[in-house]
Amino acid sequence: MKILIILGHPDPGSLNSAIAHAIRDDLMNDGNEVIFHDLYEEGFPPLLDAGEIPESGKIEHVIETHCNELASVHVIVIVHPNWWGQPPAILKGWIDRVFRPGIAYKFVEGDKGEGIPVGLLNASTAVVINTSNTPVEREQTVFGDPLESIWRRCIFDLCGVKNFHRRMFSMVVTSTTEQRINWIEESKLLCRAALQDAAHNNSLHSDRNSAALRSSR
Numbered sequence: 525m526k527i528l529i530i531l532g533h534p535d536p537g538s539l540n541s542a543i544a545h546a547i548r549d550d551l552m553n554d555g556n557e558v559i560f561h562d563l564y565e566e567g568f569p570p571l572l573d574a575g576e577i578p579e580s581g582k583i584e585h586v587i588e589t590h591c592n593e594l595a596s597v598h599v600i601v602i603v604h605p606n607w608w609g610q611p612p613a614i615l616k617g618w619i620d621r622v623f624r625p626g627i628a629y630k631f632v633e634g635d636k637g638e639g640i641p642v643g644l645l646n647a648s649t650a651v652v653i654n655t656s657n658t659p660v661e662r663e664q665t666v667f668g669d670p671l672e673s674i675w676r677r678c679i680f681d682l683c684g685v686k687n688f689h690r691r692m693f694s695m696v697v698t699s700t701t702e703q704r705i706n707w708i709e710e711s712k713l714l715c716r717a718a719l720q721d722a723a724h725n726n727s728l729h730s731d732r733n734s735a736a737l738r739s740s741r
């Protein structure tokens with residue numbers, strides 16, 4: 525299985541970094557093909573400029589590479605802290621520049637952009653892992669858990685990724701080492717379960733393709 529992991533955190537010693545690296549190692553040890561990006565470490569350029577907004581716009585080589593990777597994988601894993609109910613700006617920039625029209629979504633023919641977009645991503649499954657310092661119940665009742673809507677509905681569902689798994693680990697600031705180790709283990713298990721989902725989805729997809737081929741003969 526081909527998997528893309530994106531880490532959005534500036535501190536290599538953070539819990540987020542530990543989670544993302546543990547997932548990467550676990551999935552690689554299992555024989556998967558893993559593409560891993562630590563956006564801060566790589567100095568990802570997050571600012572979308574006017575020229576690249578149209579589908580036919582000119583895009584930099586680094587963005588083209590990210591777009592090709594996003595379009596090619598079966599599973600997408602995103603790891604980041606809750607910053608004001610949003611992803612860190614560098615990750616927001618990655619979304620703006622990489623989830624492009626023609627790559628992640630398109631509008632139906634004749635639609636100038638006012639209609640409902642059609643998702644284009646090949647990935648059937650996404651995993652989002654967040655950390656925060658707000659108790660889960662307060663995050664949901666007071667703030668409405670904006671990261672759930674952003675990732676599940678505004679991004680992955682819109683771009684055609686139907687299986688969505690997410691965990692928010694809290695509260696990091698008062699957590700014990702044992703709790704953080706458990707969260708890392710839980711993240712690995714969540715990704716393994718997501719991969720099973722994706723494998724199931726891929727086999728349904730290839731069954732459907734074989735049936736279509738048989739009936740067209």
Ligand SMILES: Cc1cc2nc3c(=O)[nH]c(=O)nc-3n(C[C@H](O)[C@H](O)[C@H](O)COP(=O)(O)O)c2cc1C
Pocket residue numbers: 533538539540541605606607608609610654655656657658696697
């Ligand atoms: C700029 C910034 C904004 C933050 N906003 C929130 C927030 O809205 N809600 C929250 O629970 N925690 C917030 N936090 C706390 C982080 O979520 C927390 O430090 C992080 O999840 C801990 O994980 P780490 O050790 O990997 O950094 C914020 C932290 C920073 C630096």
